[in-house]
Amino acid sequence: MASFLSEQLDFIFFFYGLAFILLGATCSRLASSQGAGQHWAMLGGFGFVHGVAEWLDLAALIVGDSLAFAMGRTAVMAASFFLLMEFARRKAIRLGLRPPGRWIYPLLALAIGFVGVTQGVVAANIVARYSAGFVGALGTSLALAWSARPLPGLAKGLTLSASAGFAFYAIAAGLIVPAGAFWPSTLINHGAFSALTAMPIQLVRGLLALWISFSIWAAWSQRLASDVSSPRYTAYVHHQFVWTVLATGVILLSGWALTEHLGEIYKQDVERRAASDIDLLASRLAGETATTEAMVRSLAGAPSVLPLLRGGTRKEVEAGQSVLDLDIAASGAKRGYILNRLGDVVASSNDDDALAGSSSHASAPYFLKSMAGAPAYEFVFEPDTGKHDYYASYPIKGRDHGIVGVAVLTRSLDDFEADLKNFGRPYFLVDPDGVVVMTNQPEAMRRTLWPLSEPRRLAVASRIGTPVQKPMFESNVVDEVWTNVDGVRNFVRRRFANHSDWSLVILKPTREIFATRFLGIVITLLVTIVGLIYMATKERKIHDDVVQDSRLRLQKLAQDLRVKATTDALTGLFNRAKLTPMLLDEMKRVDRYNTPLSLVMFDIDHFKSINDTHGHLIGDHVLVQLSRLVQRQIRSNDLLARWGGEEFLIMLPGSDGPKAFGVAEKLREAIAATDFGEVGSATCSFGVAQYVPGDAPDQLLARADAALYLAKNGGRNRVKLAPQPDRETAEQLRA
Secondary structure (H helix, E strand, O other), X not given: OHHHHHOOHHHHHHHHHXXXXXXXXXXXXXXXXXXXXOHHHHXXXXXXXXXXXXXXXXXXXXXXXXXXXXXXXXXXXXXXXXXXXHHHHHHHHHOOOOOOOOOHHHHHHHHHHHHHHHHOHHHHHHHHHHHHHHHHHHHHHHHHHHHOOOOOHHHHHHHHHHHHHHHHHHHHHHOOEOOOOOOOOOOOEHHHHHHHHOOOHHHHHHHHHHHHHHHHHHHHHHHXXXXXXXXXXXXXXXXXXXXXXXXXXXXXXXXXXXHHHHHHHHHHHHHHHHHHHHHHHHHHHHHHHHHHXXXXXXXXXXXXXXXXXXXXXXXXXXXXXXXXXXXXXXXXXXXXXXXXXXXXXXXXXXXXXXOXXXXXXXXXXXXXXXXXXXXXXXXXXXXXOOEEEEEEEEEEEOOOOOEEXXXXXXXXXXXXXXXXXOOOOOEEXXXXXXXXXXXXXXXXXXXXXXXXXXXXXXXXHHHHOOOOOXXXXXXXXXXXXXXXXXXXXXXXXXXXXXXXXXXXXXXXXOHHHHHHHHHHHHHHHOOOOHHHHHHHHHHHHHHHXXXXXXXHHHHHHHHHHHHHHHEOOXXXXXXXXXXXXXXXXXXXXXXXXXXXXXXXXXXXXXXXXXXXXXXXXXXXXXXXXXXXXXXXXXXXXXXXXXXXXXXXXXXXXXXXXXXXHHHHHHHHHHHHOOOOHHHOOOOEEEEEEEOOOOOOHHHHHHHHHHHHHHHHHOOOOOEEEOOOOOHHHHHHHHO
């Protein structure tokens, strides 16, 4: 029961505050009536301010608390108690008594403030309740009881009922306080009351607030009925009071049921959205590392890297280094190297790494695993620098299929971390011990998510260079659990990352559930104002739509960025970045199946004069029209790419030099016969080169470019075929 009611504190705070605001409205109306006295305005002020104080407690429950907010709420609560004391003081004066003057309030405020500064906000809250809350409520109870003596019948009974309500409230709000460090708060406090009665004290205070509010309202209504002296009006007042009490009860119960239902719905929605978020996060990390894994596999399988391990000619070594550098560029890795069987670096992508010849990789887990014949993928966190890297390694096999070395690519995860700085909810990348090595919550860095055994805790402290702090979770989590995170209820999703014991973890705080439950509270509060209810519901729907639209836009933007990275924006053709790895793959296929491959490089003759004469917009139209014309003329398995500016490249699998020359000649004639609109006719020059086994991509491209240069110098609008390397050179390339 206690656990269930503690989960309803948001609604309890709501109706607690609502009851006092109702008291404030009733007393304010009473104060405005003729002959009532302005002391009722003080009681009305207490009702309004104390109701706001309770709704501030509700806000703290929903959006979270802070020291400044707690101090502000304590100040508002103390101010409300001062208004209650002022009502009792003025009522006592009207009754002929001589209470202390207003000088008492500054003294009490200074005392409460001093305690707050020296002993904390909780102590200030306790002192405010003892000195102002208890005294003010008890004084109000006595004043109402005294003033009830001359009243007739029902009015007297209702006033005494309000007096009794304030007497009980003096105990509930003035003596039952938060647990403190001094007596009697160490004995009589919220926890002790909850343990004794199985209900939070806030529920009792809220019920007392309703009791007081309805008692004073009924007494005031009875007075109005007496002043009017009309049986019909008296009957109306009585019926109105009864129906109001019943309606309030029904509204509060219905509102509680609605709030509970909305909270349960949102709880399920939290779990669904958490599943979507962890999938998105895992997919983003996999996308960050997949290219590295694929490229290290490609690098290890490239024949050109074997001379780096067994020794080769200078040209072979340069070709192997070129393949390594190309793989680095294509994969986005920050470093790559080739390790021999001893773990020594025989080739590196960066001369500044000072890695060549070292043996520091011989004991690395990824090296040992790859030398055993398996690919290895490993996350690495450097405590000294705070850098996060992803290592991918793959065994290199010789011609006899034996393992002769290991290819390694290292990719920085800095971009992944930067992209997720503004991720909509807390996320963590943790190592196998649960140590947070990447997060958008800076205060959680290097903390452990779950408790560790003492030996593991000492080992982790030695590894990360700092003492292990208190774990965030109460125990280790698997996935899809509701648990306390630093004392706050959260929904936790966990996903193992990239074939490793490292994990991605996200949190969904229950404050979001309280926020949705708040919709039910708002509906209860504004049940008679349909328009405002509609606006609140509409706002929630728009918010969800905006979040969804934003998520879709981000996904589309990511897709567009991937397309733009490999596609020429003007012509829609593949660009150099896309063609280069495809050319390398095609060359490997040609080597494997002994089929011909040729490149045709061409550009538009006098294109600069076209731009200068007709403008760049017309020049762009020429480029687009030309690309579409050529695309229609070539085979579906031929690849056309914009190489840069007005220069284009065609990769012709299965075509030798003479055949590619014929294709180029047909293209030249088709282009020369085409009307390019305002420009009129245009011509192109072509350079053709056939792939020779052993060629590096740069060598093949250089021959095609040289042939294009000859076509340009030969008068343009012509095709030139690059000569094949002589036999001796070809044999060296094949070796």
